[in-house]
Each structure stands twice: as structure tokens, then as C-alpha cells.
Amino acid sequence: MAIITTGNAFGATDPVTSTTLNNIANAATFNDPVDETSLELITSGVGLIGKLGIKDGGVTKAKIENVANLRVLGNTSGSVVAPQEVEILDDDTMATADAATLATSESIKAYVDEYALKYSGATGSSLQVSGYGTYRDLDLSSVVGANRALVIMQVFGGNTSTNTYFRTKGILIKPFGSSNDSGFGANGGVVGPAVDGDGYTCVVITDENGVLEYTGGGNTVTGINYRIQAYQKLR
Numbered sequence: 001m002a003i004i005t006t007g008n009a010f011g012a013t014d015p016v017t018s019t020t021l022n023n024i025a026n027a028a029t030f031n032d033p034v035d036e037t038s039l040e041l042i043t044s045g046v047g048l049i050g051k052l053g054i055k056d057g058g059v060t061k062a063k064i065e066n067v068a069n070l071r072v073l074g075n076t077s078g079s080v081v082a083p084q085e086v087e088i089l090d091d092d093t094m095a096t097a098d099a100a101t102l103a104t105s106e107s108i109k110a111y112v113d114e115y116a117l118k119y120s121g122a123t124g125s126s127l128q129v130s131g132y133g134t135y136r137d138l139d140l141s142s143v144v145g146a147n148r149a150l151v152i153m154q155v156f157g158g159n160t161s162t163n164t165y166f167r168t169k170g171i172l173i174k175p176f177g178s179s180n181d182s183g184f185g186a187n188g189g190v191v192g193p194a195v196d197g198d199g200y201t202c203v204v205i206t207d208e209n210g211v212l213e214y215t216g217g218g219n220t221v222t223g224i225n226y227r228i229q230a231y232q233k234l235r
Helices: 018-026 105-115
Strands: 039-041 052-054 071-074 084-089 123-129 136-139 149-157 162-168 187-191 199-205 211-216 221-233
Touching (some): 105 221, 123 136, 149 162, 149 187
Antiparallel strands (some): 162 211
């Protein structure tokens, strides 16, 4: 079956003119390509009858040019252009992010989870203070990681009452010096041996290794407890 019906048919003795020759192509129509799944012969519409059209659902994903792995079709050029492949990054750290790429949902979740405020509940009961000038390390890296972190922490108890102060390891801010004064830039409060444990809640940031340091009043106090309520890793 012919695909094209020409616009002029010739008998054995018909004359050939410029008009009939032009009609062969200019007035030609397509036969319905019934063996095709994408094309159809248009049968209605002014100026459209006899032309080829695309069937509803005729263009499938399989008939489109293959797209490379981790790419989608879009436009991030900043101007009107033909669709192009846009890269999808699978980077949990987001270190390679830029204005012309996308990210996988897994990477977005991993990044948010990494830096979200997390509940901890980790506890310790072996802190000891022995004067404002003596600073001791409190290594929280096993909980918050070997990185800077914001820590919300309860401090309570001890074998007797005293002031305690926490700060980022390595900074020079210190308590004012009197057991009646506040921390003056350090996080502090009074702890004591009440039944439920006298204490307070402080917010403090560790150093780049996840370490705090602390000091206390003039007397030696042992068995001070802490409970990390929550923490957040910092970049």
C-alpha cells in the first residue's frame, strides 16, 4: 500500500504539463499509516485534511532521546532555551551544590539529619570542681561528634553545693570570681546535693573536637552530674 497519494494521476496518453507536475507533490496526501503507532492521517480541520499528525499518546518516553543517569530535562540557564539535561547531585554533604543543579531526596534528608537539633539523654556523674582557676575537660565527642556542636545540658547534684561554669575549650572568658556572681560570659549556676539534685540548664558550644571545659567555686565538690538534653552539629 502506497504511503503517499499523489495529486495527479496520468493515463498512458495524458499530456504532462507544469501544472500536473506541480500537483503530483503540492496536492499529494498521505495514506493513513495504519502500521504506525505514533502517526495518523488528519481527516478534519481546515487546511489539515490529508496531513500527518501525531496520535494521542503517540510520543512515548521510549521514543525520546535517552537521558544520562542522574539527569532531568529542564532549564537552569537563566534565559529561554531548549530543554537540556540538568544534573542531580547525590552528595550528602552538599559541598558540590550550586545554582544549576538539583539534589536527591536522600541527600537532602541526610544533610538535614546531620545538622538537625537532636535529642540525646546521655548522662555522666563524675565531674569534679576545685576552684575557679582549675579548668577540667569534658569530652562530649562520643555523643556530639568530633566537631563543634551546640549543647543544651542539665547540670545538677554533687556532694555539696557550689557554683559551676562551662565554656568552649580554649576560650579565655571566665567567671567573675565570686561565688555570688554570675558566669559573665560562661554558662553557670549552682549545684547541690538535694534529693532531686539542685542544678540548672546551660547552653554552650564545644570546640572543634567536641570538648567543653568547666570550673567551679572555691571548695572541692565531686560527683556532679550532667545530662545532655539535645545537641546540634555546627558547620
